[in-house]
Amino acid sequence: MALAIRDVREHDLDAVLALNNTAGRSILALDAERLRYFYEHADYFRVAEIDGHLAGFLIALRDSRDYASPNYLWFSEHYPSFVYIDRIVIANAYRRHGLGRIFYCDVNSYAEVRVPLLTCEVFLEPADDVVVLFHGTYGFQEVGQQRMGERGPQVSLLAKDLPSYAYVRDTYLEHAGLPDLPWLAGRDLPLANQDSQARRLAGERRS
Secondary structure, three states: OOEEEEEOOHHHHHHHHHHHOOOOOOOOOOOHHHHHHHHHHOOEEEEEEEOOEEEEEEEEEEOOOOOOOHHHHHHHHHOOOOEEEEEEEEOHHHOOOOHHHHHHHHHHHHHHOOOOEEEEEEEOOOOOHHHHHHHHHOOOEEEEEEEOOOOOOEEEEEEEEOOHHHHHHHHHHOOOOOOOOHHHOOOOOOHHHHHHHHHHHHHHHHO
16 A cells, blocks of 8 residues: 655645545535635645645644634644644545554654644544544544534534744744755745745744
């Protein structure tokens, strides 16, 4: 079995949309417009490809994005710097085989050299003890709860401290920035968004 975790490509979007919208009640539905927003703006948007088949994906955004998700906004109100996992979806055929942990290791590696905190939420309605246990064993702790809208589900808001960040900040980010190495590179956003991303990175290096 050949597994590759790679940045999403535009030709993947139809398959990503179909996978998302057949994932069940624990994953909020997407339309093509919202998926296009993620494609153009998400700081982390990677897919898992197994033997040429799309097996899953994970989407995450950093702070200071123009994103109206109530859970993302909650973290924005409480923390100045974070990476927020918006969703992770694994195809039915590849569940319970550790692919979720591989994704979380990958997004953790992305986040810990950029921010001090990795965040997400889990639905409490319907309750899923497997999901709660997964996040607890991966180092997440509950930092709050809220209801998503008047009739939406209750969610547990989770955060994981990234202790490596302090070293990276003091050694690299406050000086010349991260080394120019492939495994430290950020996502290549579509051309329309590269200028704003470059301005953001320049601001981080000055701060």
